[in-house]
Amino acid sequence: MIDPAEYPLWNSPAMNAYLKTVSPETMLVEGRGVRVRDRGGRWLLDARSGLWNVTLGYDNQRVIAAMKQQLDTLPYANLIGYGRPSGISMEAANALLPHLPEHLTKIRYCSNGSQAVETAVLLSRFLHRVRGEPERTTVFGMWRGFHGLGAGGGALTGIPYVHYQAGPLLPGVLHGSGPFETHGDGTASGLEQAMADHGPERISAVVVEPIVGEGAHVLTEDYLRSLADFCRVNGIHLIIDEVTTGMGRTGAFTRCGQLGVRPDILTLGKGLTSGYAALSAVVLSDEIYEQVRALPYDQQFFIGSTNDGHPVALAASMAVVEVLTTDRVLDNVQRSGAELFQRLSDVAKRHPHVTAIRGTGLMYAIELSEPDLLRLAMEARGVLVSTLAKWPAIVIIPPLVVSDDEVEEIVVALDQALDEVANL
Ligand SMILES: Cc1ncc(COP(=O)(O)O)c(C=O)c1O
Known part of the structure; x- marks a missing residue:
């Protein structure tokens, strides 16, 4: 206290x-x-990997050395104006792009996840407007989806409290239900239906996380493909927000790449620098980029912020890409993720008050009615886990470099903490 x-x-x-x-x-x-x-x-x-972002742990020497070297050589350059970007910006983008789905070819660096989502959404509206469809302004998100807490990302976040606390936030944002929602009266329509009801010709974009962080709801490949088809047929931009799932969390650089789903715009953040510096990215498909490029000079999309693509953060992100590709980190996610899920499922069987376990890679929600008590009981046993805004679950989302012994430690702490909570 x-x-x-x-x-x-x-x-x-x-x-x-x-x-x-x-x-x-x-x-x-x-x-x-x-x-x-x-x-x-x-x-x-x-x-809980910091705030789900410290993917490589707290002392990765390659990331630290790359950042120090950048600090010693060029600690700042801006990416917005004057035609003098940092050299590291091009190197970092060239290092990352080969690991993203092939059709995603151009990167804009931003400073945080909310800003990346907001940039993607505003770009979508801008393109529709300048290309002769100004009535396409509505942007859809998914109830329970999380995309940040500011005026743009917060509006997209599907948690009503976030909207009411200081609204109105970004106007023109609506939400539809995800496939995991259960509604008492059974009347809620799904996201696709909500968009169809609204009128697809009025919709600019839809933003979804492939794994909805608020409860670790894994959207299936079929679900995402159907959404992508709906968007393509109706001229709506599909923005996949991989601020949490990207950069290794599911055992691949991107979840959409892993599933073969094609977003028009992808957002990355968190693990991009393993939390060593503030950085996010908006990645455009070649098709979207061609539209941006074809615009006359006086119709450019003018957006950005002073610290976007900060050179020290870019140095960190380049080192992260190198570590992910050379240190078998993604293999570790797949192997220890499978082991963690198996062990968590075994523990859940012994504790009937656990109502569900969900997730993939190294991201799992354990659902029960008293998540805060469980979090504290685990902390008392030396393990930090996350709780969520509104969903009754804890989330276990360790660094991607977690070892077998550390997985064991998490599972043992959970088992004991569940006993404690059951006996309260
Ligand atoms: C999927 C997703 N998008 C966007 C954000 C917002 O990112 P930031 O907190 O860096 O603004 C988050 C943060 O948790 C997130 O999980």
């Missing part, structure tokens, strides 16, 4: 509850491998 008067930040949405959990001893001061140490001297296994 910390005295609010002594705390100089207001960094949590639930400040009063949050401050009860903060104390000088619990503040984090060091990270090594998949663990973080607090000021009280306690090491914790970070099975």
